[in-house]
Every structure is written in structure tokens, then in C-alpha cells.
Amino acid sequence: MDLRSSTAESASGRAPTRAGALLALLCAANLLAIFDSQIAGVALPSIQRDLVLSTTEAQWIISANLLTWGSLLLLGGRAADYFGRRRIFLAGLSLYLLTSLTAGLASNGGTLVASRAAHGVSAAMMYPTALSILTNTFPQGGPRNRALALWAGMGGVGSTLGLLVGGGVVNAWGWRWGFYLHVPITAAMIVIALRLLPRDHVVSRPRSLDLTGALTITAALGLLVYGIAQAPADGWTSPKILGIGALAIVGVALFVLVERRSAAPLMPLGILRSRLRAGGNLVIFFTTMIAFALSFLYSLYAQEVAGYSPMKYALAAAVASVMVIIAAYVGQAALNRFGFRPVAVTGMVLFGAGALLFARMPVHGSYLADSLLPLVLEGAGLGAATLAASAAALTDVAGHEAGLASGVNTATTMIAGGLGVAVVATVAASRTGVATGPAALNSGFQAGFASGAVMALVGLVLAIALLGLGRRARAAQVAEAAPVQEVS
Numbered sequence: 001m002d003l004r005s006s007t008a009e010s011a012s013g014r015a016p017t018r019a020g021a022l023l024a025l026l027c028a029a030n031l032l033a034i035f036d037s038q039i040a041g042v043a044l045p046s047i048q049r050d051l052v053l054s055t056t057e058a059q060w061i062i063s064a065n066l067l068t069w070g071s072l073l074l075l076g077g078r079a080a081d082y083f084g085r086r087r088i089f090l091a092g093l094s095l096y097l098l099t100s101l102t103a104g105l106a107s108n109g110g111t112l113v114a115s116r117a118a119h120g121v122s123a124a125m126m127y128p129t130a131l132s133i134l135t136n137t138f139p140q141g142g143p144r145n146r147a148l149a150l151w152a153g154m155g156g157v158g159s160t161l162g163l164l165v166g167g168g169v170v171n172a173w174g175w176r177w178g179f180y181l182h183v184p185i186t187a188a189m190i191v192i193a194l195r196l197l198p199r200d201h202v203v204s205r206p207r208s209l210d211l212t213g214a215l216t217i218t219a220a221l222g223l224l225v226y227g228i229a230q231a232p233a234d235g236w237t238s239p240k241i242l243g244i245g246a247l248a249i250v251g252v253a254l255f256v257l258v259e260r261r262s263a264a265p266l267m268p269l270g271i272l273r274s275r276l277r278a279g280g281n282l283v284i285f286f287t288t289m290i291a292f293a294l295s296f297l298y299s300l301y302a303q304e305v306a307g308y309s310p311m312k313y314a315l316a317a318a319v320a321s322v323m324v325i326i327a328a329y330v331g332q333a334a335l336n337r338f339g340f341r342p343v344a345v346t347g348m349v350l351f352g353a354g355a356l357l358f359a360r361m362p363v364h365g366s367y368l369a370d371s372l373l374p375l376v377l378e379g380a381g382l383g384a385a386t387l388a389a390s391a392a393a394l395t396d397v398a399g400h401e402a403g404l405a406s407g408v409n410t411a412t413t414m415i416a417g418g419l420g421v422a423v424v425a426t427v428a429a430s431r432t433g434v435a436t437g438p439a440a441l442n443s444g445f446q447a448g449f450a451s452g453a454v455m456a457l458v459g460l461v462l463a464i465a466l467l468g469l470g471r472r473a474r475a476a477q478v479a480e481a482a483p484v485q486e487v488s
Contacts, residue, residue, distance in 0.1 A: 355453035359453065
């Protein structure tokens with residue numbers, strides 16, 4: 001069946017078509033990926049207690065997933081073009097199902113972290129392939145724009161549902177069911193995909209998959225996060241940590257060398273040659289570091305210090321997700337009028353203020369007096385800064401590079417999230433040391449929140465220095481196309 005003709009039929013007001021059902025499947029894949037990330041955050045304190053993990057060990061449950069997802073994202077999109085979209089999408093769904101099952105069955109932290117890392121691989125296969133299928137199914141113009149709008153909206157829906165459903169499931173049945181929940185959903189999606197997706201007919205393949213580049217950057221980032229996580233125990237100047245840091249730097253240098261010499265590089269470095277695009281991606285990097293860092297710490301604070309149940313935490317944190325959506329729409333009007341820099345600067349200032357308020361959280365704080373305002377500021381800062389930085393990162397991108405620029409933007413988001421969690425977990429663990437009890441934990445979390453404010457300051461400086469080059473009209477045009485990524 002010709003899916004493009006099906007789309008036209010649907011657009012003309014006839015009965016729902018195969019293309020409409022396929023769009024629902026692809027949007028479900030996007031929703032599922034974000035949904036899973038939020039459930040993992042809700043379940044983290046319960047996992048930490050059950051498997052007896054330290055804060056630095058627990059952060060790997062989040063970081064390992066984000067690092068493999070982000071660093072292999074571009075490879076996943078390239079593999080779909082090389083082997084066929086149907087094959088890679090089904091392979092990603094199948095691995096997603098398997099890793100959800102093994103995560104629920106994990107009996108120790110190492111097994112769970114390995115499952116979450118493999119889960120990130122499945123998301124890196126599934127996410128860009130689903131977007132590629134959508135783009136190639138719906139014709140350019142109104143049908144594709146409507147499909148992309150629905151796709152992008154699933155991020156906010158998945159984030160909120162992940163908090164509320166995840167909180168309810170973990171609260172009622174335990175953290176393992178937060179992962180088991182994905183198994184029947186993913187199985188149903190596989191059956192539907194087998195029926196809906198047309199057979200692959202790869203006409204022209206990319207010249208190279210650039211496996212060397214993908215594996216090099218993944219290894220370099222993994223070493224970097226491992227070094228950050230181990231530094232409090234081994235010492236920042238110990239030979240082990242210095243050696244790991246040196247290897248990470250060598251890995252990044254090798255990645256740049258491989259990309260420069262590759263006939264078909266995974267990430268053509270020229271995409272970041274524009275100061276505005278490079279600045280947009282740098283601001284996105286720090287925005288996402290802060291967002292994941294604050295969400296990680298607040299989940300631990302709320303459930304381990306304040307004594308919230310998983311469901312109460314989910315309801316408390318949902319206000320940040322709602323504020324992301326509100327701030328994004330308000331920010332779009334401001335972006336049209338004032339340009340990239342003022343909106344991004346405002347977002348970073350809000351982020352920094354929220355982090356500083358979090359850093360003053362008392363052991364026996366109340367939600368209304370101590371948590372509500374910083375959560376509102378966090379969500380508003382994320383919505384504004386992400387919108388402005390994403391718009392800047394997609395400015396002056398040629399049509400044939402639009403997919404690549406979006407992929408770099410998304411990959412930056414995932415990688416930065418993993419690093420942000422690792423940094424604040426390390427800072428918190430360094431402050432807490434071997435002490436136990438709510439007061440000691442809270443002291444560590446306060447230090448971690450303060451480090452989030454430092455990240456916001458760096459992001460603020462970058463926004464002021466790099467995001468002032470675009471004309472307002474151009475900013476408005478790009479803002480209309482830039483999807484808001486829900487990462488809180």
C-alpha cells in the first residue's frame with residue numbers, strides 16, 4: 001500500500017487510513033521513550049534502597065541509559081538508511097522489550113546498569129528511525145507539519161504520564177513493575193508494526209555507517225562519566241582518575257580525527273561551523289545538564305529526605321513539566337519579538353534561581369513553602385532556554401542538513417543529561433561522605449543543587465556571548481519549526 005496516497009486520503013476527510021494508524025504507532029514510540037525516562041527517575045530512590053546502592057552508583061542507572069542513547073543516536077539513524085527502516089525499528093522495539101524485562105529482573109546494580117545501557121541502544125535505534133519513517137510517509141507541507149506537531153507533543157505527554165503513571169505503579173507494586181509495564185506495551189507495538197510497516201526496499205545506502213566514530217565517542221563519554229563518578233573515592237589527582245581523564249580526552253580527539261577523515265562522517269563537523277549554531281548546541285548542553293541534574297536530586301530529596309511516597313513525589317514534580325509547556329509557548333512569542341539571546345538568558349536566570357532555592361531546602365521542608373517555587377522556576381527556565389537554544393541551533397541550516405542538525409541537537413540533549421547527573425551525584429556524595437541519615441543526605445543534595453546553579457551561570461555566559469547574532473525575523477521563522485524537547 002502506498003502510504004503517501006493513504007495520507008492524502010486521510011487529509012481529505014475520509015475514513016482513518018493505514019497512514020493514520022502508522023502515525024499513532026510512531027507517536028507511541030516517542031511517548032514510550034520519554035515515558036520510560038520519567039519512570040526510571042521516579043523509581044530511583046526505591047531501587048537505591050532495594051539494591052543497596054550509593055548515590056554515585058545509582059546515578060549510573062540514569063547516566064548509562066542517556067549516554068548510549070545520545071552517543072549512538074546518529075548511528076541509529078544512519079543504520080536505518082543502510083539496512084532499512086522497518087528492520088531497524090523492529091530491532092529497536094525488540095531490544096527495548098528485552099531490556100525492560102531484564103531491568104525488572106535485575107538482582108544487583110551492575111545488571112540493572114547494563115540493562116539500562118542496552119536500553120539506551122534500543123532507544124537510539126527506535127527514536128530516529130520512527131522520525132525518519134514519519135518524514136518519508138507524510139508529504140511535505142500541511143500533512144507532514146501536522147504529523148510532526150503531534151510527534152513533538154508526545155514529549156510533554158510522555159513526561160507527565162511517566163511521572164503520574166510511574167508514581168502510581170511504583171507506589172503500588174514496586175520499582176520492578178515500572179520496567180515490566182513496558183513489556184506488554186512494546187509487544188503490542190511489535191505486532192502492530194509488523195502489520196503496518198511496508199517491507200524495506202533500500203535503493204541507495206550511505207557510503208559508510210561510521211561505526212568507528214560511534215564507538216569512539218561512546219567510549220570517550222563513558223570514561224568521562226566513570227572518572228567523574230569515581231573521583232570522590234579515589235581522589236581527583238590519583239593516577240587512576242588522571243589516567244581515565246587522559247583516555248577520555250584521547251577518545252574525543254580520535255573521534256574528531258575520524259570524523260574529519262571519514263567519507264561519510266557520523267557528525268560532519270561543519271554543521272557546527274556557524275557561531276550561532278555552535279552556541280545553540282552549547283546552551284542546549286548546559287540547559288539539559290541542569291534539567292536532568294535538578295530532577296535527579298529532587299527525586300532523591302523528596303523520597304529519601306522529605307519522606308514522599310513515589311506517587312506523592314510524582315504529583316509534586318508534575319508542576320515542572322506543566323511549566324515547561326507554558327514557558328515554551330510564552331517564550332515563542334518573546335522569541336519572535338526579541339530574538340534568541342534575551343529568551344535564553346531569561347531561561348538561564350530562572351534555572352539559576354531555582355537551583356539556588358533548591359540548595360536551601362531544609363530537612364523538614366514543606367512542599368508549598370520550599371519546593372513549589374523552585375520547581376516552577378526549573379520548568380519555566382527549561383521551557384524558555386530549550387526553545388531559544390534549539391531555534392538558534394537550527395538557524396541557517398540547509399534543507400539537506402535539517403535532519404542532521406536536529407539529530408545533533410537531540411544527541412547533545414541525551415549526552416548532557418548523563419553528564420549532568422554524574423556531576424551532581426559526585427558533588428552530593430563528596431559532601432555526604434560516609435555519614436548517614438536525612439541531615440547528612442540533605443547536606444549532600446544541597447551541594448549538588450548549588451553545583452546546578454554554577455552550571456546555569458556557565459550557560460548564562462554562553463547565551464550572552466554566542467546567541468546575539470540572529471535577526472529577529474529569522475529567529476521567529478526557526479522557532480516555528482524547532483520542537484521543544486521535554487527532558488525534565
